[in-house]
Amino acid sequence: MSHHSSEDSKPHFEQGPVQVLFGERGGAYPDGNSILVRGENETLLIDPAVGLHERAENLPQIDRVILSHCHEDHIAGLSLFPDTPVHVHTLDRPGLESLDQMLAIYGYGGPIEAAFREILVKTFHYAPRPDAQTYADGDVFDAGGVTVRALHAPGHTRGHSCLMVEWSEAGAHRRLLYLGDIELTGFGPYYGDAWSDLEDFERSLSWARDVEADWYATFHHIGVLEGRAPFLARMDIFEGAIARRETNLLKFLAEPHTLQEVADHRFVYRPGDDVSFAEAVEKRSMQQHIDRLVTAGRVRALAEGRYQAQ
Numbered sequence: 001m002s003h004h005s006s007e008d009s010k011p012h013f014e015q016g017p018v019q020v021l022f023g024e025r026g027g028a029y030p031d032g033n034s035i036l037v038r039g040e041n042e043t044l045l046i047d048p049a050v051g052l053h054e055r056a057e058n059l060p061q062i063d064r065v066i067l068s069h070c071h072e073d074h075i076a077g078l079s080l081f082p083d084t085p086v087h088v089h090t091l092d093r094p095g096l097e098s099l100d101q102m103l104a105i106y107g108y109g110g111p112i113e114a115a116f117r118e119i120l121v122k123t124f125h126y127a128p129r130p131d132a133q134t135y136a137d138g139d140v141f142d143a144g145g146v147t148v149r150a151l152h153a154p155g156h157t158r159g160h161s162c163l164m165v166e167w168s169e170a171g172a173h174r175r176l177l178y179l180g181d182i183e184l185t186g187f188g189p190y191y192g193d194a195w196s197d198l199e200d201f202e203r204s205l206s207w208a209r210d211v212e213a214d215w216y217a218t219f220h221h222i223g224v225l226e227g228r229a230p231f232l233a234r235m236d237i238f239e240g241a242i243a244r245r246e247t248n249l250l251k252f253l254a255e256p257h258t259l260q261e262v263a264d265h266r267f268v269y270r271p272g273d274d275v276s277f278a279e280a281v282e283k284r285s286m287q288q289h290i291d292r293l294v295t296a297g298r299v300r301a302l303a304e305g306r307y308q309a310q
């Protein structure tokens, strides 16, 4: 193995057959943390991040790639493995068919979509994989002495799934739950795409809280948490962002505002965050909050597309 200085400063996680390939800056977007699972029969790679392009010569032979979901940062390293079988949940598979179908997952439209189309290819190395195979909830990949079980946890995307890695070591059963983009950050859950759903995400969070594992791993920032207490503490912070956005929205809607004004005010990103698709994400995310507040009778729709809390 060669050692770059950036490698030496990265966190390290290796337990039994599982190794986390940490991305730059703790796996901050656009990079991420990929998971390597070395079985007796096969070596699996979960969510190949963009950073793998710079360390490809250090990677072992990969027999199978498994994706937690079809988003640009989780498939950015996939083009390194054009002949390797790749698996994704049935509902997210269209994203691997073509660039157009990939863009439909986000549903940004207009100039934001035109810019993002270019970013997908240039920054994230998007290449179609019409040969991609599907998995469903509960499907198991047996790599020999270690298994990976798909657990459908939608909301972030329709097909978003967590992956449970299980093996035995010195007679003990070991479990690492890879959470994908249930990323446990202070930023909070991302449900800003056409294929995202706030209430599915909430159901997935409540389900994930009850999943027992020795370690919990995320694609971004957090990396690996050991034991349930730190996992549940981070879940509280992560999930708390949903209530915070909703509370802030209700305050803002004390005066009547349109969805465009809500998006301009920013409830998901901070006003200074330079994100090309921020406006589309703000609109899609906050429309879902508005819709459910209207249904609950806490916000009313006024003339000319304005909303007001009541």
Ligand SMILES: [Zn+2]
Pocket (backbone or CB within 6 Å): 069, 071, 074, 156, 181
């Ligand atoms: Zn994602």
